Amino acid sequence: MADNRxxxxxxxxxxxxxxxxxxGLYVLFMTEMWERFSYYGMRALLxxxxxQHWLFSDGKASIIYGAYTxxxxxxxxxxxxxxxxxxxxxxxxxxxxxxxxxxxxxxxFEGTGGQGDPTINIxxxxxxxxxxxxGFLKANISVIVGQLYSLTxxxxxxxxxxxxxxxxxxxxxxxxxxxxxxxxxxxxxGFGAAGFGMFLGLLVFIWKTPLxxxxxxxxxxxxxxxxxxxxxxxEWLLYLLSVASVGLIWTLIQYQGVVGWLLMGSxxxxxxxxxxxxxxxxxxxxxxxIFAVVFLIALQPLFWGLFEQAGSSLxxxxxxxxxxxxxxxxxxxxxxxxxxxxxxxxxxxLWVFLGKRGLEPSTPAKFGLGIVQLGLGFLVxxxxxxxxxLNMATPVVFIFLIYLLHTTGELxxxxxxxxAMNRLAPKHxxxxxxxxxxxxxxxxxxxxxxxxxxxxxxxxxxxxxAKESVLQVYTTIGLVAIGVGVxxxxxxxxxKRLMHLDTLKDDSELAGYEEVGEAQSPGMHPxxxxxxxxxxx
Numbered sequence: 001m002a003d004n005r006x007x008x009x010x011x012x013x014x015x016x017x018x019x020x021x022x023x024g025l026y027v028l029f030m031t032e033m034w035e036r037f038s039y040y041g042m043r044a045l046l047x048x049x050x051x052q053h054w055l056f057s058d059g060k061a062s063i064i065y066g067a068y069t070x071x072x073x074x075x076x077x078x079x080x081x082x083x084x085x086x087x088x089x090x091x092x093x094x095x096x097x098x099x100x101x102x103x104x105x106x107x108x109f110e111g112t113g114g115q116g117d118p119t120i121n122i123x124x125x126x127x128x129x130x131x132x133x134x135g136f137l138k139a140n141i142s143v144i145v146g147q148l149y150s151l152t153x154x155x156x157x158x159x160x161x162x163x164x165x166x167x168x169x170x171x172x173x174x175x176x177x178x179x180x181x182x183x184x185x186x187x188x189x190g191f192g193a194a195g196f197g198m199f200l201g202l203l204v205f206i207w208k209t210p211l212x213x214x215x216x217x218x219x220x221x222x223x224x225x226x227x228x229x230x231x232x233x234x235e236w237l238l239y240l241l242s243v244a245s246v247g248l249i250w251t252l253i254q255y256q257g258v259v260g261w262l263l264m265g266s267x268x269x270x271x272x273x274x275x276x277x278x279x280x281x282x283x284x285x286x287x288x289x290i291f292a293v294v295f296l297i298a299l300q301p302l303f304w305g306l307f308e309q310a311g312s313s314l315x316x317x318x319x320x321x322x323x324x325x326x327x328x329x330x331x332x333x334x335x336x337x338x339x340x341x342x343x344x345x346x347x348x349x350l351w352v353f354l355g356k357r358g359l360e361p362s363t364p365a366k367f368g369l370g371i372v373q374l375g376l377g378f379l380v381x382x383x384x385x386x387x388x389x390l391n392m393a394t395p396v397v398f399i400f401l402i403y404l405l406h407t408t409g410e411l412x413x414x415x416x417x418x419x420a421m422n423r424l425a426p427k428h429x430x431x432x433x434x435x436x437x438x439x440x441x442x443x444x445x446x447x448x449x450x451x452x453x454x455x456x457x458x459x460x461x462x463x464x465x466a467k468e469s470v471l472q473v474y475t476t477i478g479l480v481a482i483g484v485g486v487x488x489x490x491x492x493x494x495x496k497r498l499m500h501l502d503t504l505k506d507d508s509e510l511a512g513y514e515e516v517g518e519a520q521s522p523g524m525h526p527x528x529x530x531x532x533x534x535x536x537x
Contacts, residue, residue: 022148024215025159027208028141029166034201035097035137036170038104039130040337041178041194043069044330047315049187053113054120058456062312066449067256068127069308070263071249073442075135077270080143080435082136082238086224089140089147089216089431090209095239096136097202099246103129104195108188128249132242139434140216146422146430147215151504154352157419161348164415168337168344170197175337179330256449263443270436274429282426285500289424292364292498293433296417297440299367302484303413304444305451306374306477307406310336312452313470314402321385321467323393332399339407347411363420364495366412368488373409375481377402378474390467424499451477 017023046068050061083092106126111119145163149156174197182190218224224235232240252259271294278290310333319329354360361369384398417437425433455470 021155021159021162022211022213024148024212025145025162027204027211028145029163030208031093031097031201031205032141032163033166033170034197034204035100036167036337037174037177037197038100038170038194038201039072039134039174040171040333041174041197042104042107042130042191043311044175044179044315044333045182045187045190047312048183048319048330051316053110053187054117054123055114058316059453062452062456063256063449064253065312066308066446066452067259068131068253069311069445070259070442070449071131071253072134073138073438073445074263074266075131075249076139076438077135077266077432077435079135079137080139080431083140083143083216084219084428084431086218086220086234086238088218089144090212091218091235092136092140093144093216094202094205095242096133096138096140097198097205099129099133099243100137101133101195101198101202103127103131103133104191104198107191108195110187110191124250124253125246127253128246131249131253132246136242139431139438142418143422143431143434144212144216146419148213151423154355156423157351157416158348160415160419161344161351161411164411164418165341165344168340171337172334172341175334176331179328179333183328183330260446263446267439267443270439274433274436277429285503286426288498288500290433292495293421293424293436295495295498296364296367296420297437299371299413299484299488300417300437300440301443301447302481303371303374303409304441305447306378306481307410308445308448309452309455310403310406312448313455313473316456317467317470318399321394321470322399323396325396332403335400335403336407336410339404340411343408343411344415347415351416362492362496363416363499364492365489366416368485368490368492370409370411370413371485371488372482373405373412373485375478375483375485377405377409378478378481380405382471382475382478385467385471390471420499423504 047061047065050056050064051058056064079092079096083089087095103126106122106129109119109122109126111117111122142160142163145159146156149159174194178190178193180190181193224233226234228234228237252262274290274294278287282290315329315333318324318332322329324332351360381394381398381402384401385394388395418434421433421437422430451473455473
């Protein structure tokens with residue numbers, strides 16, 4: 001099996017690179033772009049669909065929104081585990097894309113509306129397919145990105161930023177297309193467009209799989225091919241059980257309170273498992289890296305709980321209290337991905353530029369900077385609203401500004417975090433750690449639903465929520481975010497020491513890949529000491 005892998009690596013190396021990166025990166029870029037087209041196109045409409053079509057109150061709709069988005073980020077833990085142990089990342093991504101396509105197609109069935117319409121059960125089923133499909137695709141496609149590079153390759157953060165741009169190209173186009181169609185011509189047109197985008201992503205991944213150079217294959221194909229009870233291969237049994245889990249999710253999404261308890265209980269179990277493995281089975285340096293990983297992951301719920309106001313309370317605020325000049329409110333959610341497309345290359349260049357001069361902030365320092373900018377965004381919007389008076393529509397420029405600050409904060413945290421998870425995790429825990437990263441994001445999404453519900457407390461009985469109530473909540477969370485971000489920057493040097501970046505080495509398989517044709521890396525990661533890599537020694 002090792003010979004076959006090296007042959008695949010050699011074949012991949014002969015296919016060369018594009019713009020300084022393996023061509024497989026752009027396959028993953030396109031696949032993720034279309035998946036995000038579908039996800040964010042649907043997300044832009046979801047809070048309005050819940051309140052205007054299914055007629056849920058603001059508070060209830062926010063909790064449903066938070067439960068849905070949190071489940072989208074819980075399931076990658078299981079999807080990552082199954083990929084690490086059995087399926088491999090490639091098959092997991094393919095299966096997830098199929099489930100996602102089914103889910104987005106089902107979203108196009110809107111019925112007549114209202115909670116008494118039986119079609120609402122198709123809506124719950126659609127969300128369930130999307131949740132399970134995301135579990136297989138989301139963490140694993142990010143892992144494959146990291147597998148295209150050696151652990152000390154200076155291009156890794158840049159590669160994840162390019163990949164992150166793919167996410168946001170899809171998000172921007174999906175929000176504009178699905179948001180406009182859904183709010184102008186009807187929900188089914190917006191959701192139908194999202195489903196078509198996911199189908200295109202599936203086709204791209206199937207068509208261009210050879211460019212992945214053998215990455216992400218099953219760690220134990222013989223085990224995967226074994227027949228259980230002499231009848232069904234283990235691989236197909238895993239697929240069938242995963243499809244059956246859609247029924248469980250269908251129930252959970254309708255009882256959102258259970259999701260909160262599930263998050264809390266599962267989080268304790270997951271954290272305990274990771275720490276037990278770190279303490280009992282890893283070397284001291286690997287253990288310290290896991291401690292650093294846990295610290296970074298622990299910041300996720302705060303960041304995403306505040307960031308995800310974009311799809312819920314901020315979306316409603318824009319619809320009701322902002323001078324939009326007739327532009328549908330959902331369209332403004334395209335600002336975040338558009339900013340990322342514009343500023344992503346700038347940040348990718350900036351980290352390398354600073355790194356070559358020994359000035360690049362450490363990963364935890366970048367996290368602190370990101371959280372501070374998130375808090376500043378809320379305070380800028382609050383200041384703008386008070387500047388014109390609460391009885392006047394807030395100028396739209398402040399919506400542009402809050403999304404700008406949230407985006408620059410995101411660029412300091414999210415792509416950098418993806419890269420850190422992949423680089424710091426032991427190889428046999430790669431997908432599990434990436435799944436834990438997304439699990440913490442799930443906690444943030446659920447917290448985001450609770451925060452949005454708090455801003456909707458005055459909307460009972462069909463009356464508008466007092467603008468001042470929303471702004472008071474935004475003031476509080478803005479100040480908290482700035483305080484936490486500053487504290488993270490203070491302890492960043494201690495966390496960086498736990499990462500032991502000076503002792504990271506490439507594994508033998510990646511070294512072999514470099515020997516059979518990979519273009520040489522321009523150097524080590526800026527945070528690492530300048531020691532030669534094994535392939536250069």
